[in-house]
Amino acid sequence: MPERVLMKGNEAVGEAAIQAGCRYFFGYPITPQNEVPEYMARRLPEVGGVYLQAESEVAAINMVYGAAGAGVRVMTSSSSPGISLMQEGISYICGAELPCVIVNMVRGGPGLGSIQPAQSDYFQATKGGGHGDYRLIVLAPSSLQEIFDLMGLAFPLAEKYRNPVMILGDGVLGQMMEPVVLPDEPAQAPPPPPWATTGCQGRRPNVINSLYIEADACEAHNRRLQAKYDEIARKEVRYEALNTSDAEVVLVAYGSVARVCHSAMELARAEGIKVGLFRPITLWPFPSQALAQIAAGTGETGVAGASGTAGAPGRGDSPGPAFLTVEMSAGGQMVEDVRLAVNGLRPVHFYGRSGGVVPTPHEVLEQIRALRKAVAA
Amino acid sequence: MRQIFGRPASLTDVPMHYCPGCTHGIIHRLVAEVMDELGIREKTIGIASVGCSVFAYEYFNCDMQQASHGRAPAVATGIKRVWPDRVVFTYQGDGDLASIGAGEIVHAAARGENITVIFVNNAVYGMTGGQMAPTTLLGQKTTTTPLGREARRNGMPVRVVELLSQLDGPAYLARVSVHNPKMVNTAKRAIRAAFQAQLDGRGFSLVEVLSTCPTNWGLTPVEALKWLEDNMIPYYPLGEVRTPSSASRQAGVPAAASTATAPTPAAFGATGTAPATRGKEGE
Ligand SMILES: Cc1ncc(C[n+]2csc(CCOP(=O)(O)OP(=O)(O)O)c2C)c(N)n1
Ligand code: SF4
Ligand SMILES: [Mg+2]
Numbered sequence: 001m002p003e004r005v006l007m008k009g010n011e012a013v014g015e016a017a018i019q020a021g022c023r024y025f026f027g028y029p030i031t032p033q034n035e036v037p038e039y040m041a042r043r044l045p046e047v048g049g050v051y052l053q054a055e056s057e058v059a060a061i062n063m064v065y066g067a068a069g070a071g072v073r074v075m076t077s078s079s080s081p082g083i084s085l086m087q088e089g090i091s092y093i094c095g096a097e098l099p100c101v102i103v104n105m106v107r108g109g110p111g112l113g114s115i116q117p118a119q120s121d122y123f124q125a126t127k128g129g130g131h132g133d134y135r136l137i138v139l140a141p142s143s144l145q146e147i148f149d150l151m152g153l154a155f156p157l158a159e160k161y162r163n164p165v166m167i168l169g170d171g172v173l174g175q176m177m178e179p180v181v182l183p184d185e186p187a188q189a190p191p192p193p194p195w196a197t198t199g200c201q202g203r204r205p206n207v208i209n210s211l212y213i214e215a216d217a218c219e220a221h222n223r224r225l226q227a228k229y230d231e232i233a234r235k236e237v238r239y240e241a242l243n244t245s246d247a248e249v250v251l252v253a254y255g256s257v258a259r260v261c262h263s264a265m266e267l268a269r270a271e272g273i274k275v276g277l278f279r280p281i282t283l284w285p286f287p288s289q290a291l292a293q294i295a296a297g298t299g300e301t302g303v304a305g306a307s308g309t310a311g312a313p314g315r316g317d318s319p320g321p322a323f324l325t326v327e328m329s330a331g332g333q334m335v336e337d338v339r340l341a342v343n344g345l346r347p348v349h350f351y352g353r354s355g356g357v358v359p360t361p362h363e364v365l366e367q368i369r370a371l372r373k374a375v376a377a
Numbered sequence: 378m379r380q381i382f383g384r385p386a387s388l389t390d391v392p393m394h395y396c397p398g399c400t401h402g403i404i405h406r407l408v409a410e411v412m413d414e415l416g417i418r419e420k421t422i423g424i425a426s427v428g429c430s431v432f433a434y435e436y437f438n439c440d441m442q443q444a445s446h447g448r449a450p451a452v453a454t455g456i457k458r459v460w461p462d463r464v465v466f467t468y469q470g471d472g473d474l475a476s477i478g479a480g481e482i483v484h485a486a487a488r489g490e491n492i493t494v495i496f497v498n499n500a501v502y503g504m505t506g507g508q509m510a511p512t513t514l515l516g517q518k519t520t521t522t523p524l525g526r527e528a529r530r531n532g533m534p535v536r537v538v539e540l541l542s543q544l545d546g547p548a549y550l551a552r553v554s555v556h557n558p559k560m561v562n563t564a565k566r567a568i569r570a571a572f573q574a575q576l577d578g579r580g581f582s583l584v585e586v587l588s589t590c591p592t593n594w595g596l597t598p599v600e601a602l603k604w605l606e607d608n609m610i611p612y613y614p615l616g617e618v619r620t621p622s623s624a625s626r627q628a629g630v631p632a633a634a635s636t637a638t639a640p641t642p643a644a645f646g647a648t649g650t651a652p653a654t655r656g657k658e659g660e
Contacts, residue, residue, distance in 0.1 A: 024459060050458045054451065055484035062448035062481070066455025069442045070422070074455070092445050197440035197456065199463045201419035207434045208442040 002181045010174040012144045013103055013167070014039030016151035017075055019182065021189035022101065023049030024074035026063035028056055028082060031115040032171040033105035036077040057082035061089030061102075068098035069208035071196025073155050073189040077103035079171075080121050081112065083129075090164060091130035094225075095210025099158035101151070102136070103167045105174040106328075108356035116356025117171030119255060122333035125168050126284040133222055135229045137165045137236065138283040140254040144178040150281070152183060159190065161232055168283060170328065172256035172358060237290070238281035240303045243269070244294050244321070247276030248375075249368055252291070252325040252338050254280050257359065261326055264364035275368060276301070276321065283334070288341035295320040295345040323348045324371060326364055330354035385409035387418045389438045398591040398598020400555045401429055401497060405436055407555075407565045408468070408495055411572055412439065421464040422456050424449040426478075428470030429503040429590075437468075447478025450485035453492045464575055466493040472502045475511040475535045482541070482583075489546035489580035493571045496537060496583055499590040500609060507593030511535040514612055519593070534612060538585050542618045549574040549582035550619040554610060556587070556602040567617065579621040587613055 007015065013036050017025070025040040037053065044051040054060035060076050067074040078086065083104045093100060106121045108114035125138045137157055139150040147167070154165040192198050197206050212218035240258075243265065244250050251261040258279040268275040278294060280287050293299035297320040323342060325335040332350040339348045351367045353359045384390065387409035395401045412418050418439050425433035427446035434441035444452040449467035457465045474482050474496050485492065501519055502508040508521040512534050516525040526534075538552045549571050553564035564586055571582035587609050589601035596604055617623075 024455075026455065052454070052458060055480055058448065059451040059454075059481050059484065062445060062451035063455035063458075065444070065448075066424075066442060066452035066457075067459045068455075069452075070456045070459040072459050074459075088445055089448070096443075197422045197442055198460060199420040199422060200438075200440050205438060206440045209434055211431060211443055 002184060004179050004181055006177060006179050007144055008035060008174075009144055009147065009169070009176050009178075010035035010105065011039045012147045012180060013077060013151065013169070013174070014043060015182075016148040017101065018043055018047060018049070019148065019186045020073070020151045020155050021187040022073040022075050022155060023047065023189065024067045024072055025049070025051050025076065026054050026060040026067070026074070027076050027078060028054050028060050030079045030082045032107055032117070032174050033077050033079050033103070035174070036103065036105070057085040058089065061086035061093070064100050064102075065089055065093050065096070065098060068093065068100040069096065069197050071192025071198055075101040075103065077105070079105045079107045080109050080118070083121065083124065087124075087130035090136070091132050091134060092210050093164050094134035094136070095132065096208050097162040097225075098164070098208065099155070099162055100164050101154045101158060101167065102164055103169065106168065106170045108354065114356035115171070117173075117256065117328060117358055118354060118356060119170055119257065119328040120330070120333065120354060121168070122283065122327070122329065125166050126286070126337070134225065135163070135232070135284055137161070137163060137232060137285075138168050139165060140168045140281060140283050141173065142255050142258045142279065144173075144176070144180045147173070148180055148183065152187060155187070155189070157236065159193070161228055163228065163232070168255065170256055171356070176256075233285040236282060237285050237287045238304065239287035239290055240277075240279040240281060241290065241294065241299065241301045242277040242279075243274070243301060244276035244278060244299055245301050246274050247321045248274045249371060250276040250278050250294060250321040250323050251364070251368075252278045252280075252323055252334070253327065254283060254334065257326055257328055260359055260361055261364055263361035264368065267361055267365045268368050273368060273372060280334070286337045286341070288337065291338060291341040292343065292345070295323070295342040320346045322346055322371060322375065324364075324367060325350050326359060326367075327352045328354060328358060385413045387412035387421075387438050389436055391435045393436055394432060395429065396592045398589065398601055399429070400588040403555045403561060404495065404497055404564075404586050404588060405433065407561070407568050408466070409437065411565060411569045414569065415572055415576065417464045417572070417576070420462070421466065422460070424452050424456075424465070424467040426467065426469040426473040427504070428473050430468055430470060430497065431504070433468050447473050447476070448481055449473070450478065450481040450490070450492070450494065454485055454488075454490050457490060457492050461491070464493070464572065466495060466572070468495045469497065470503065471496070471498040471500065471512040471537075472510045475537050479511075482537070483544070486541045486581045486583070487544045487546045489548065491575055491578060491580050492582075493575045494581075494583040495568065496585045497588045498537070498585055498609075498613065499588040500534075501590050501593045503590045503593055507590075512537075514608055517608075536613060538583070538618050541583060547581045547583065547619050548579035548621045549617075551583075551617040552585040552587070552613055552615050554587040554605065554615055556589070556605045563615075570617075570620070574621050577621065585613070587615075
């Protein structure tokens with residue numbers, strides 16, 4: 001019998017990381033993710049790991065850099081202002097191609113903002129965030145179970161591509177309680193890779209570095225990085241598409257807002273409005289192609305992992321749906337990627353709450369009704 | 378024939394890029410000789426910082442990581458927590474360590490992090506072209522203090538060793554110079570003591586090395602050595618401020634209250650035992 005445990009989201013992040021073989025955590029307190037470091041401070045010593053409270057997020061991410069370069073599974077966790085402080089370090093980690101996992105339990109901004117849930121760090125997470133041409137793989141769980149699934153995926157992905165993976169959550173996910181099924185077997189971290197700085201006994205010295213002082217060399221490095229990002233974009237897209245094949249309106253949402261939209265979809269269907277839900281699981285790479293297919297009326301329904309397609313066939317000859325992107329963001333951030341994917345083929349609308357306000361299913365339902373009325377008029 | 382002067386095994390054969398008369402090269406050599414003598418090259422991980430010594434990762438013949446500006450002590454902490462039985466050192470300039478990285482160095486020292494820091498104080502930002510550093514002396518002209526550093530406008534220079542000596546974490550703190558052969562020998566002894574403290578698990582060790590930047594000081598190499606002796610040493614007295622025995626501390630155990638009093642550097646050599654409160658004005 002798999003073990004079912006009731007947990008809080010932030011604790012799930014910690015336990016999932018430990019189950020995924022992570023033994024090193026460096027962080028700095030910030031609401032609403034404090035239970036992550038607190039959990040790690042308690043649990044990591046039990047499993048022979050290291051928890052260290054850094055003097056700042058700047059120090060924390062650079063400790064992660066050092067430990068990742070030393071060849072182990074390492075992570076940090078923070079919330080928006082702290083993640084902003086980490087950006088230089090994240091850029092170095094990408095430049096030096098080090099694997100690690102960074103959790104952002106997003107809160108309201110800008111500035112000190114609020115401590116309630118938000119999704120207003122989407123641009124920062126998916127478009128680079130710090131300086132230079134780089135990408136993070138960004139995973140957006142929408143349940144505690146999925147935190148486990150994606151954390152289990154995050155470390156191997158980070159190692160495979162030698163690139164940081166960001167888990168983009170929010171305060172709702174961090175604070176909610178849900179039962180989870182723990183993995184049957186905890187994962188084992190692989191031995192330190194051959195490039196890690198472990199001491200050069202019996203080999204030539206290793207160097208962890210992001211400096212390419214000659215312009216040509218730096219461009220060559222960038223070309224290599226871009227080729228890697230292209231490969232990730234081809235192979236690692238993940239999303240969930242529900243009821244999209246007959247939908248007149250497809251909601252697009254990620255993370256905890258996708259749950260709100262799921263309820264809104266059910267309310268709408270109960271009223272006879274054909275609503276679907278498209279939930280990106282990888283925010284980068286963004287599932288553009290799948291969305292484009294839905295817009296063109298050829299999309300499929302189901303869960304697609306690692307760039308596969310799944311589920312029921314497309315709608316045949318009927319036109320694609322209108323899209324309603326719902327985010328905890330004032331102006332909308334992911335909606336820009338939705339528009340790029342849909343590319344003018346179908347209308348893309350936006351509804352957002354911000355500053356820590358979570359939209360309700362009924363609010364979303366209102367938007368769906370209004371949209372329908374507008375189309376009919 | 379016996380070779381009496383050669384390249385230490387802990388240095389690569391990559392030609393160093395330092396300006397003529399720059400003492401960064403001497404300090405690299407001292408660190409490498411100590412690594413050779415202690416037989417630790419194959420278990421050492423060094424961290425290059427951002428400054429003229431950024432390419433240290435090409436010069437030290439051991440595993441190296443290059444850190445962002447000021448964060449080398451945090452990177453070192455990450456590595457040391459993963460490999461506590463390896464030797465981890467940082468090599469940092471004064472802008473890197475005492476300005477942008479002031480937070481990281483203070484907290485690594487406060488934690489008694491078992492790493493060694495080689496801190497190269499040349500009273501200027503060398504790499505970026507000679508701007509004021511936190512260690513620039515009063516009256517010293519730099520590109521951003523064209524009339525000379527002035528206390529009211531630019532604040533006072535920072536004495537890092539004395540600052541860190543207020544903490545219980547460090548096991549070894551010393552300031553040395555490399556402006557003449559005798560001082561070079563003393564500097565090497567201090568660097569060796571610092572690495573030894575780490576090998577003995579005593580905690581944080583730092584050696585501040587007064588260094589020249591003839592290029593940005595606008596002096597010839599020989600004039601620069603003289604300028605260092607005449608101007609820097611009076612403000613930055615040489616000596617050991619903390620040793621594992623003076624600290625009377627076990628690894629990881631806070632020092633006794635007596636060690637937290639204001640430090641009087643114990644002299645290595647004859648120079649600079651009397652701390653001056655002001656650097657020379659009007660340079
Ligand atoms: C975040 C950041 N800010 C500024 C710089 C530019 N910068 C490079 S080296 C340097 C000063 C280095 O001076 P110091 O540490 O004294 O080393 P030196 O060159 O004198 O040996 C600065 C400000 C940088 N690389 N990164
Ligand atoms: S600029 Fe100054 S510190 Fe840098 S290499 Fe030249 S002399 Fe040395
Ligand atoms: Mg300097």
